[in-house]
Amino acid sequence: MAKISTAYLVAYNALQVAGWSYVFYLFLPHFVYLLENGSPSANLYQDIALPLRIFQVAAYLEVLHNLIGIVKSSPIITAVQVTSRVFLVCGICDNFKVVHSSIQLSTMVLAWCITEIIRYSYYMVSLINLKIGALTWLRYTLFIILYPLGAGSELLCIYKAFPDMAIIKPYDIEFPNAYNFTFSLQCLVILIVLSYLPGFPHLYFYMFAQRKKILGRKEGEKKTN
Secondary structure (H helix, E strand, O other): HHHHHHHHHHHHHHHHHHHHHHHHHHHHHHHHHHHHHHOOOOOHHHHHHHHHHHHHHHHHHHHHHHOOOOOOOOHHHHHHHHHHHHHHHHHHOOOOHHHHHHHHHHHHHHHHHHHHHHHHHHHHHOOOOOHHHHHHHHOOOOHHHHHHHHHHHHHHHHHHHHHHHOOHHHHHHEOOOOOOOOOOHHHHHHHHHHHHHHHHHHHHHHHHHHHHHHHHHHHHHHOOO
């Protein structure tokens, strides 16, 4: 069973590397256009939407991996992290075209693609006991820039779409009560944004601790040798 689980996880991570590499391949011409013209390409999201949606939603399999024990991690934390990304894609980007013309969409996709290609590649080679020093360094160094870039871009995409959420009445839920309280999409988004306050610093500083643990150990081994 251990060999089957390992083979499955290698295949899953390889598929995610391929998927995010494909998204990056589709995204790259649009990013070059942004650099050359100073404004986003009009059809960026249209070109990347389907594979972005597929491989982002596919990450819910990682919650299942946690639940059945083939990966040791918290299923709750994993579910929250995956859901925040899926909400950005399926809830914000799919429904609010104002985001499509924003630079923040480009910076968000850039940060996501590089982060996920490196992350899944690192997991994949680790599962087959292959050590690639450069990949380990990238995994525990580039997050210093990519995580704030990604989280900041996510929040700015939400901010960009926020005014238009007030007119999306089908998303509103009215509760029969004396105060005629209404729970709207904007209320949900505010709660999601507030979750970034404890969530992002926790993840960010955890990665710094892991960086010190992994890269510090490698530096120690080099000095010993």
